[in-house]
Amino acid sequence: MTMPLEIDETVIFCLLAAGSVVLLVEAIYLLCFSTASYRNNINRRLRLMKKQPNQESILIQLRRERGLTSAGGFRLPIATLNRLVMQSGLSIGFARLLIVVAIFGIGVFIAVFWFRESAAEALLAALASAIVVPFAGLSLLRRRRRARFGQQFPDAIDIIVRSLRAGHPVPVAVSMVAREMTDPVGTEFGIVADEITYGADMETAMRNLSSRVGQEDLPLFVTAIAIQGTTGGNLSEILANLSAVIRMRYKMRRKIRALAAEGKFSAFFLSGLPVAVFLLLNVATPDFYSSVWDKSVTKIGLGCAVGWMALGNLMMYRMVNFKI
Secondary structure (H helix, E strand, O other), X not given: OOOOOOOOHHXXXXXXXXXXXXXHHHHHHHHHOHHHHHHOXXXXXXXXXXXXXXXXXXXXXXXXXXXXXXXXXXXXXXXXXXXXXXXXXXXOHHHHHHHHHHHHHHHHHHHHHHHXXXXXXXXXXXXXXXXXXXXXXXXXXXXXXXXXXXXXXXXXXXXXXXHHHOOOOHHHHHHHHHHHOOOOHHHHHHHHHHHHHOOOOHHHHHHHXXXXXXXXXXXXXXXXXXXXXXXXXXXXXXXXXXXXXHHHHHHHHHHHHHHHHHHHHHHHHHHHHHHHHHHHHHHHOOOOOOOOOOOHHHHHHHHHHHHHHHHHHHHHHHHHOOOO
């Protein structure tokens, strides 16, 4: 005989109270801070210029925030980690990043030790989380920053094209992008303009931009400017064609993403349905699987089912994942 599903009223009350607190905090934030953030929708370099008129000091500060030295080199001996921090756009610096990671690791250690009462397991969990979670978080930030840069990049190229057609040199056109665009494009091109001002040539500054961002469309832009600087040519026409190509490719990506949304939802639904049914049966009738749970055939069957599900998800992912 199955037992009816019973939920404590205190648990429901606590969940509703927690949701109310979250909504209250969000409402306060939207009322107090969103208006100011929309009003001051400029890039970080321009905000720093309001407080510090010395552009060289601003350039050094922006480099140090991104994990670089004052001259623009890597601060860490591990180039992969330094490049990941730089391209993620994280501006808190290495010292604060290490403090955040240490606090997170200590929290994981305390939580695991509280539940497992094993110092060895807690230490291993803390070390694993302190290594894996920061890398995963920085990778996510880098992917999002590259996506934002890719969306703004055609507009930045259009500003440069209009400036070149008006008769301005390339450094002046880059400075216009730094003044008119928001982050991340505005600050990145502002760093390029400052590097040119303080002695770097155009090609070196552009290659530093490509290294700091790592966006896939930047090498074409850098190559076009480098060729024009050495052999000459109509740079405005080249950049106009490049902007059109980038826009068409981005449009094609959005179209493919819309067409592949059905396959992604099918994979998510088919993978999540058995897990959801299993959890609901365990909650409603905890003894439903008690007679077969300890048998080896059950474990083998579950292992095979998980393997087949993983293989099916991989095949569906390959079917809906396209590189353009």
